[in-house]
Amino acid sequence: MHNVTAVVTAGQRRAAVSLLLAMVLLGVFPLDVLLPSFPALAAHFARSPADIALSISLFAVGIAFAQLLIGPLSDVIGRKGLLLAGMSVSMLGAVGCVMTSDYTLFLVFRVMQAVGCGCFVLSQALVQDLFEGAERDRLRILMVTATGIFISVSPLAGTFLQATLGWRGSFWVFTALSAVVLAKAWVFLQNSRPADSSARVGFVRSYRRVLGDFEFVGYWLISAFAFACHFSFIVISPLIFMDQLQLAPYDFSLILLVYGAAYVVGGILAAVLNRRITPVQQIFTGLSLILLAGLAMLYLAAEHALAPVTVLIPMLICTAGTTIARPAATSRAMSLFPENAGTSASAGSTIIFICGGLISALISLSPSNLQATLGYCFVLLSAVALLLNHRLNRRSSNLATSAVAQPGGD
Template sequence: METHPSSRFLHRTTQPSMFTLMLLASISALAMNSFLPSLENMAQHFNTSSAIMGLSVGIYLGSSAIFQLFAGPLSDNIGRRPVLLWALAIFVLSSIGIIYAPNTATFMLLRAFQASSACAMVLARAVVRDTTTTEKSSSKIAYISLGMAVAPMLGPAVGGYLGGHFGWEANFWMIVFLGLVTWFIIYFDHGETSPKHDKGFLQQFKVYPEILTSWRFWGYCLASAFAAGIFFAFLGGGTFVGSVIYNLNPQQLGIFFALPAFGFLIGTLFAGKYSTKFGIDSMISLGLLILFFALTASLVCSYFNYDSAVTFVAFMSLVGLGNGICMPNASAGMLAVRPHLAGTASGLGSSMMIAFGALLSTFAGAILSSESTEMPLLFIMWFLSICALCIMLSVRKRNSLFGTNL
């Protein structure tokens, strides 16, 4: 790890400030779900169904996976700063285009380009690994993940208000404004942190086997993917559960999505404070156990007809708590496997996680119909928690055998 000058806000020769990294972490999450409370109004505007408009979440996630796949190696090659500036420029222009989209197909296409914002979170984590030791990286990643928690928490609530009073377009004008603010802050605050490489861009992809043949990378990556998949399944099916099963209006839906994000916020604060003390592996295991017990309890309540909007969102808030503890540590674990390839590892790991999330989001929305209860969605999420726990147990056992505990 190279030594970098201490951060000085709005100084282009130093590493970016914590505020800037948190902003980068939040912009993609905000664009992903802030418009969801206005989904019905958007469906009416584009003369289509809510189910079709809901596919825009899966398209956004799938496109995010592609952008991240290239952003990591590209940033290792030409630097974090130029990749971020170009990605955010594409994000702002496509967000403006969405407001004036003439039809559903154009809207979906522009949503795909809007997903360029996903590069921001990937490169924020890479910057942390460029400038921080393994022992401290999980704590710092947890703190910048606060942006990921605050954005989904405030986004639907603010989006529901803006959509209810000014129309669905107001959500995207808000995103345009925040995208422009983020671009200017990056331009003036982000000094380059990437280690210098003499490899060409295409040569960077040749290092993928070095990462893909590492069991530890796969372990942390899959544990992260299954845990994140729980959130994405909720994202894909939560709108249906809230609006159809529990008859919530757009403003109530905003709160419905905000409370699990608040749980994620608490989880990231806990991870930021205690990850260095207890270690990456222990914190991931704790987060996954919380996920498993919360989903088991929710499934039992639903099975015996004790469910309501209150109980559902309460257990989803615990799911958010578990994810807030697990996700930053799993990300730090992935980056620690090959520190000299932090951008590539971050991009590849996030790409796999988001691609899996896109599939789950689409699948969760597809299995729910007007005759459904919340049970199919809960069962999927519960099964994913078991998968994540089994993988993490395997990682811990292997790390113990080879003396590579984190």
């Protein structure tokens, strides 16, 4: 029994799900609510919109490195204390962003906020702790779907905050929401430590164990490549829609609201597929949709002038694919080392955010033809992920065949 705690009543289940969804919201809030404020931030700090986009990528990399420490620590000292400490640090970073007028200090406080937000990696560990079997898989699909919904609604909320409170409004609202979630976590969570003593190993040994497993790394890379396609679009979408196409922030936010519909559709499809086909087949289906999206993006970039519809149609396909592939790949990876759920979640989430941050930063450095660059990115990442999924599937089949062939095999 590896569970840190057990959720047995319907009321506790609802409390756990609401806490996890709140953590998902706060995980995307610092990134996406700020998107409509790009022009205001660029004007305030006398920087280009590309510099502001780079700060988003830096935020993702900051989260990634913070998670390296938080996950293994949570396997030893429990989840609750680290979650409360991380949220406190992120709130201080958000307040610092509001108070400064220097761009360099703004980046420092954004990294501080990112380090605190690294605690939200514990949502995956808490799913592993508190739920089992099919319920765990359904919750992961719900969390990915909720991520997309929050992402699509966030720019509209950001537009409202920008119009009423200026660019600082998103930081104040983040601080207030974090305080509410912090209080909820304080009341609901127990800080029980894992009962399995194998979880209490050193950081290096923990990471060597999980990262030395080809299957673990392979499935997290698949999840990371799917995430990078989505995240790259989110980071550069203000450059395409507001900088190149000269759309107003409100119009931009409405476009992303349509984009969120793909997450809802993808979540419904993922839930249906989860009951009917294997995780490997779910991953293949999702990645194939991302590949199709990349090819469509390249065709539209070559044959048609840049317009909202030529970007949005491939992104709807890509997002549906991401919503189908990511939960299946994540569940496969997290099931390998349940006694080290914190380390597993941190290692995987670090891979995800480093891939997302670095790939989006590279795309933002080629502003002349962002649409085509995005298309090439989708094609390359999905093709590599499909090959990886195929190899993992073959490897599992070979291991199963070898096990049966052994004397005494069933």
